Amino acid sequence: MIDHFSICVKNLQVSKAFYQKTLEPLGYELRFDNEYAVSFGEPRGSDPAGDFWLESGQEKPHHFAFNAKTRKEVEAFYCAGLAAGGKDNGAPGERNHYHEGYYAAFIIDPDGNNIEAVCHQEEYN
Template sequence: MFDHVKFGVCDFQVSKRFYQSTLKPLGITGYTDWPPLGIEIYDPDGDISLCFYQSAEKPAPLHIAFTAKSQQQVDEFYSAALQAGGKDNGKPGLRPNYHESYYAAFVIDPDGHNIEAVCHLP
C-alpha cells in the first residue's frame, strides 16, 4: 500500500536507538543514514521503509503497526521496546475485538507515537 512513511522526531539519536532496538526482533535490521535528511529503517527483504528526521515541530501522534511473523516476535518486540525506553500501551495478547487471532502489543515511543506489532496468524 505504501513505499515508505516519514515523520519528524524531537530527539533524533534517542529515536534512532529506540527504533533500531525495538524493531530488531521483527527482523527489521536494515538502515541507512541520510544526513541531514534522517534515517531509513527497513526489512532487508522488503520494499517498505520507515524514515524519520530531526524536527523542532511536535507532530500529532501516529499509530504505526508492524507485521510480526509469530506471537513470539510480538512478545520480543514489546520487551525490546520497553528496554529501549518505550512505555506500555497494551501488553502482548489476543485482541478478539479485532478478530479471533489478532495478537498484538502496543508501546508509546519517545515522541508519543503508538507503535504496534501484530501477528494475524492463529
C-alpha cells in the same frame, strides 16, 4: 502491507537508538542515516532505501503497526521496546475485538507515538 512511511521526531538520535533496538526482533535494519533523517527496512524488503523513516521535527503523535510473522516476534518487540525506553500501552495479547487471531502489543515511543506489532495468525508460535 506498508510500503513506506515517515514520522517526525523531536530528537533524531534518541529515536534512532530506540527504533534500532525495538525493531531488531522484527528483522528491521538501519538503511539510511544522515543529520536530517534515518530509515529502516527489512532484509527481505523490496526498497533498498527502507520503508520506515524518521525525520527531524515534531508533529502530533501517530499510530502505526508493524507486521510480525509470529506471536513470539510480537512479544520480543514488546520486551525490546520497553528495554529501549518505551512505555507500555498494551502488553502482548489477543485483541479479538478487531478479529479472531489478532495478537498485538503496543508501545509509546520517545515522542508519544503509539507503535504496534501485530501477528494475524491464530496458532501459538
